Amino acid sequence: MRALRALIHLEKFRRNIRAVLTLTGRQVCAPVKAGAYGHGAPEMARAALEAGASHLAVALVSEGAELRDAGLDAPILLLSQSLPCEIPDIIRYRLCPLVSDRDFALELARAAETASVRLPVHLKIDTGMGRLGCSPEDAPGLAVRIAGLSSLELAGTATHFAVSDSTGEKDRAYTGEQLARFSGALAAMREAGVDPGIVHAANSGGVTLHPESWFDMVRPGIFLYGYDLTGTAGEGSVPVPEPVMELRSRIVFIRKLEKGESVSYGRTWFAPRDTVIAVIPAGYADGIPRLLGGKGWEVSIRGRSYPLVGQICMDQCMVDVGPGADIPRWEEVSVFGGDAPGAGELAARVGTIPYEITCHISGRVPRVYVE
Numbered sequence: 001m002r003a004l005r006a007l008i009h010l011e012k013f014r015r016n017i018r019a020v021l022t023l024t025g026r027q028v029c030a031p032v033k034a035g036a037y038g039h040g041a042p043e044m045a046r047a048a049l050e051a052g053a054s055h056l057a058v059a060l061v062s063e064g065a066e067l068r069d070a071g072l073d074a075p076i077l078l079l080s081q082s083l084p085c086e087i088p089d090i091i092r093y094r095l096c097p098l099v100s101d102r103d104f105a106l107e108l109a110r111a112a113e114t115a116s117v118r119l120p121v122h123l124k125i126d127t128g129m130g131r132l133g134c135s136p137e138d139a140p141g142l143a144v145r146i147a148g149l150s151s152l153e154l155a156g157t158a159t160h161f162a163v164s165d166s167t168g169e170k171d172r173a174y175t176g177e178q179l180a181r182f183s184g185a186l187a188a189m190r191e192a193g194v195d196p197g198i199v200h201a202a203n204s205g206g207v208t209l210h211p212e213s214w215f216d217m218v219r220p221g222i223f224l225y226g227y228d229l230t231g232t233a234g235e236g237s238v239p240v241p242e243p244v245m246e247l248r249s250r251i252v253f254i255r256k257l258e259k260g261e262s263v264s265y266g267r268t269w270f271a272p273r274d275t276v277i278a279v280i281p282a283g284y285a286d287g288i289p290r291l292l293g294g295k296g297w298e299v300s301i302r303g304r305s306y307p308l309v310g311q312i313c314m315d316q317c318m319v320d321v322g323p324g325a326d327i328p329r330w331e332e333v334s335v336f337g338g339d340a341p342g343a344g345e346l347a348a349r350v351g352t353i354p355y356e357i358t359c360h361i362s363g364r365v366p367r368v369y370v371e
Contacts, residue, residue: 001366001368002281002364002365002366003249003250003252003280003281004247004248004249004250004280004281004282004286004335004365004366005247005248005249005365005366005367005368006038006039006245006246006247006248006361006365006366006367006368007245007246007247007248007337007338007368007370008039008040008043008044008244008245008367008368008369008370009242009243009244009245009246009370010043010044010047010244010369010370010371011371012226012242012243012244013039013044013047013048013051013224013225013226013244014047014048014050014051015051015242016223016224016225016226016239016241016242016244017030017048017051017052017053017224018051018052019239019241020207020218020220020223020224020239021051021052022239023207023237023238023239024202024207024211024214024218025214026214026215026216026217026218027053027054027055027198027216027217027218028048028052028053028054028055028217028218028219028220029053029054029055029056029057029077029200029217029218029219030044030045030048030049030053030055030056030057030219030224031056031057031058031079031219031220031221031224032044032045032048032056032057032058032063032067033057033058033059033060033063033079034059034063034359035359035363036225037221037222037225037355037358037359038245038287038358038359038360038361039225039244039245039358039367040367040369041058041063041066041067042066042067042070042072043367043369045067045070045072045074046070046072048224049072049074053074054074054075054217055074055075055076055077055217055219056072056074056075056076056077057076057077057078057079057219058076058077058078058079058095059078059079059080060078060080060082061078061082061086061089061090061093061095064076064078064090064093064095065089065093068093068094075096075120076093076094076095076096077095077096077097077098077122077156077219078090078095078096078097078098079098080132081100081104081132082097084104084107087107087108087111088111088115090108090111090119091111091112091115091117091119096119096120096121096122096155096156097121097122098121098122098123098124098132098158099121099122099123099124099142099146100124100126100132100133100134101134101142102142102145105121105142105145105146105149105152106149108121108151108152109149109151109152110151112151112152113150113151117151118150118151118152118153119151119152119153120152120153120155120156121146121152121153121154121155122154122155122156122157122158122197122198123139123142123143123146123154123156123157123158123196124158124159124160125139125157125158125159125181125182125185126159127159127177127178127179127181127182127185128161128162128174128177128178128181129159129160129161129162129178130162131160132160133159133160136181136182136184136185136188137185139157139185139188139189140185140188140189140191140192140194141192143157143189143192143194143196144192144193144194147194147195154194154195154196154197155197155198156196156197156198156199156200156217157185157186157189157196157197157198157199157200158199158200158201159178159181159182159201160201160203161175161178161201161202161203161205161206161210161213162174162175162178163175163205164202164203164204164205164206164209164210164213165203165204165205165208165209165229165230166205166230167209167230167231167232172209175205175206175209175210175213179201179210179212179213182201186199198216198217199215199216199217200215200216200217200218200219201213201215202214202215202218202219202220203219203220203221204220204221204222204223204224204228204229204230205229205230206218206220207220207223208223208228208230208232208233208238209230209232221355222353222354222355223241224241224244225241225243225244225245225354225358226241226242226243226244226245226342226343226354227241227243227342227343227344227354228240228241229353229354243337243342243343243344245337245343245358245361246334246336246337246338247282247334247335247336247337247361247365248332248333248334248335248338249280249281249282249332249333249335250280250281250330250331250332250333251278251279251280251301251319251327251328251329251330251331251333252279252280252281252329252330253278253279253329254276254277254278254279254321254325254327254328254329255276255277255279256274256275256276256277257271257274257275257276257277258271258274259271259272259273259274259275262310263277263309263310263318264293264309264310264311264312264313264318265310265311265313266311268293268294268310268311269294269309269310271320273323274323275320275321275322275323275325276320276321276322276323276324276325276327277309277318277319277320277321278301278306278318278319278321278325278327278331278333279316279317279318279319280299280316280317280318280319280333280335281315281316282315282316282317282335283312283313283314283315283316283317284312284313284314285314285315285362285364286315286361286362286364286365287357287360287361287362287365288312288317288335289312289346289350289352289357289360290311290312291350291351292308292312292346292349292350293308293310293311293312293317294311295349295350296308296349297341297346297349298340298341299319299333299334299335299340300333300334300338300339300340301319301321301327301331301332301333301334302327302331303339305340306319306320306321306322307319307320319333336357342354343357343358
């Protein structure tokens with residue numbers, strides 16, 4: 001195994017799911033798209049179901065196929081729009097696509113009829129995300145059309161929030177507008193004689209800030225992996241999520257550096273005194289943001305913090321462990337998580353979000369699942 005590896009704490013993930021179940025009292029759909037946000041989809045999907053999640057969610061047909069091939073039998077929602085040529089695999093792997101328009105619904109219905117199956121689908125309504133989904137005004141008619149197709153089952157109805165994780169007054173008002181549009185569309189569907197099935201809207205921000213959005217099921221994403229972007233975790237009944245991923249490595253080389261000597265590409269850092277540099281085999285090809293160079297990020301070695309110095313390389317980064325350091329070669333290093341600051345703090349340092357940090361930990365970094 002490589003010196004660099006991502007430790008995935010499965011019980012922390014399970015505790016996060018159980019905390020959402022306790023808070024909301026609703027079914028939980030666990031998104032495991034993008035390799036479960038970089039944590040490993042089959043393993044995290046299995047842990048989610050063990051913790052009480054009722055549904056899983058993916059973005060790609062191939063992601064759903066991976067879960068089925070791993071022996072997982074739970075309902076799997078397909079959140080993104082697929083191509084018509086992927087419909088046979090949607091049916092083969094018993095995926096549940098979100099449907100935004102009549103034409104795709106008819107394509108699904110024809111293929112399902114040919115395969116002699118009744119395919120469950122969820123109607124997607126765009127209430128203000130400006131992405132996938134039908135308009136609230138078109139939702140009742142589309143729902144009636146889907147319900148009238150014998151080879152399709154309208155198993156659920158969904159929307160997605162744009163700014164539900166913001167505590168700003170304007171953004172909270174916008175989420176309220178989205179909820180009002182969604183509720184209006186649901187009422188119109190019921191008036192048209194259509195059962196909307198499982199109703200779901202709440203993402204992570206919806207779970208923590210908007211209890212009126214919980215409906216029948218919630219589908220928090222980044223919260224389950226340990227990060228609260230609302231800043232409200234720990235307030236009232238809102239639980240504090242536990243970060244699930246920890247990135248660890250080892251020191252593979254140690255060198256002395258004299259005052260004034262430089263480190264790494266571009267010579268952006270010069271030693272302010274005689275010092276010792278430890279080389280860590282972790283670089284931007286592994287998912288360490290290149291922008292982290294020069295940002296004063298500190299890793300943890302033996303419980304003490306030491307700064308990364310110089311530019312992040314493709315395969316390596318360097319740590320200034322100070323003059324007279326007695327840290328041995330091969331010593332363990334926490335790059336983020338564990339004794340070091342977490343992916344949320346790292347994301348803030350480079351101006352991004354923790355989703356991007358965990359998703360970008362590349363496939364060449366082994367995942368080690370820890371109970």
